[in-house]
Amino acid sequence: MKAKALLAVLGILVLAGSAWACEYTSFMANADCYGWTASGTNTVCGSRDTLAYVVNLKQGGEIIATFSSIFVVWATDPVWSFDVPWGMDLCGDYVAEGHFYYISPDDVTSSHDFSIPFTCDCEEGGCHYTPGYWKNHAEAWPLMELTMGCVTYSQAQLLEILNTPVRGDATIILAYHLIAAKLNVANGADEPADDAIARGDRLLCMYPLFSNPRGPARDEILGVKDELCAFNEYIVPGCGDDNPPTGEMSTDIRLAPAAPAEDASWGAIKNIYR
Template sequence: MTMKLNLITKGRVAVLLSALVLIAASPALATHIETFGATADCAGFTVDASVIFRAYPIVVPEAFVAYNVVLSQGGVPLQTRTGQVTIVPAFPTVSLAGLWDGDLCGDYTVDGTVVLTTPAYPQDNGDVRNTRTFSVAFNCDCPVQDACHFTPGYWKNHPENWPMTSFSLGGVAYNQAQLIAIIRRPVRGDATVILAHHLIAAMLNVANGASDDIQDAIDDGNALLAMYPLGSNPADPARSQALAIKNLLAAYNEMGCPDGCDKALPLDGDDATSSWGDLKAIYR
């Protein structure tokens, strides 16, 4: 009876030891990534992870975290970031980050793989690896491209392309038909009329998406027309002031299209109003 009991006891111990070996070798007790998070945006990417180190039967002194991150657009890989860092039980967290080259514009996807590797020990069959993956999609705003600059002649001939059909000049509200009539109005030496021609064109150009660095001249032109209404034909110094503002507006309106601009509108042969034509009109 005693011998049988000893055999049973030894058998139970053997089973218990086998269970302990299985537990020790299970993934839950191997060194592994415990928490994991990743982000990506127009500037770059970040990865944060914490690692649980093996404590039995041998304490793992260090582990290696390697990463491979790919930035793609439309399924086409554009940029890749790779690297590896070493972590130890005393500092079991890791933060990875990378920046993209250049400015991004449009829709992108970032796909990443992070691999935790611990050195091989006799009880392991080669290096132990623990892998996490992530995928993040995001959009980056594209720079607003300046539209083309058009002359009074263009806007006179293409009312269908006006970005706005009513606005004020010198504090007086006009509809599109009235504004076109002003552009068609003969100058007859009146500086307020030629100023109004280019003021209308400049305001339409800005509203259409052209650069707004002419806004100060637009404000000055409207202020002058508020003091000297359209058709008032002021003498100097107001006349010279009106012509100086007109010159700024005309230079802006005649800039044409920026390099690479895809916002050009069709031109007809008589769309352009030349500065020389303006000059002759003033003295008619």
């Protein structure tokens, strides 16, 4: 009788020990530019335990993607692992933060957290550059001619335009940013600017370069210029040291310097419209 009682007490202790032993016996996590991984082994209470995770991808302190799930770990196979891609191209500095925890009938609160910083290289050619950059880096141009408005220009003619003082002419300042935007797109910049570029072309067809329109037409041209300026000055993570580059030109129509006497090349460009 005493032996049976002792066995019963031992059985209670074993069951109680199992209930208290729901925990992670091993845990590993990692994150890189392609995705995150986590693996572990658990001491399971009873036949199975239910666990869950939440993994956040952050950039600049903001959450840009969240991954979460509930999963079951069985006593017969207490080893688990995850290998999850981000599902997007990453460029810049990030932090992956994860929280793995129990959801079980025993209400066990054992958990594991991780926080892993990592940096992803940006694809070459994805940066945005200003008119001043393209003016001073002719060797970097991805195209040797561009159609702007209703006219096709050679690189030499486009460089002459970029060196032309604004003198209050909205078509010239629009041309600065339209040239830069088209070169940025050809160079791999993927921030959308198609609509602003199309409207810039349409306006330069209606109001050719050097036409110096006034009134509502001028206001519309400057509005599109502002959109293209924002596109050209957009800083892609990883490109901050290069944009805006040295040798920047003034594209503020109010600050443009007085024009020197026209040279033959500038006159040649203007002759296109005569």
